[in-house]
Amino acid sequence: DSGVTQTPKHLITATGQRVTLRCSPRSGDLSVYWYQQSLDQGLQFLIQYYNGEERAKGNILERFSAQQFPDLHSELNLSSLELGDSALYFCASSVEAGGHTDTQYFGPGTRLTVL
């Protein structure tokens, strides 16, 4: 158990809908990262927050948004869902804002299926 929690574990929804994925980082970690894992794209970085502020953006679609709250939990909002958004969404957390020694610990993931 990494100490990172994600809810829900599974989510099935229809095209055009909007969903919210939730993540709680490990105790003491200030950074939260979101990754998407799909068969064709592999593991892709979406966005990072550090202590409530957006820190870095990766391949995140405009239909997707995220935020980190004062208690450091984070939510990833996916809207106007398409079939291609079906994937495993991971949240990871780390102590620092960045740096190559800063290890990221991953949550169990949310498997999103868009029908």
Place this chain on the structure above:
Amino acid sequence: AQKITQTQPGMFVQEKEAVTLDCTYDTSDPSYGLFWYKQPSSGEMIFLIYQGSYDQQNATEGRYSLNFQKARKSANLVISASQLGDSAMYFCAMRESNQAGTALIFGKGTTLSVSS
């Protein structure tokens, strides 16, 4: 160009044997970290081992060791005394520089199958 290359889509090993999973990387940044993660069929990503670009010694964590060859830009994972529970997908990842806001770049992974 791919930053992280894992050339072995699948590897097979017998229980109690050692296995090496290959990873090569590409960066011009002198400061970087290399990570290995394990993803069992249940889906979670488990951190295994870390190697920093300035580390003089190869990293070890229990049965896992990292064969770091900086000049060749390779960071192979060695699993000694394989167990059935080691069957999983293994990902090599890199994080560049000491600047904030850098994310992990992952390879495509290697599936390891351990048989009895």
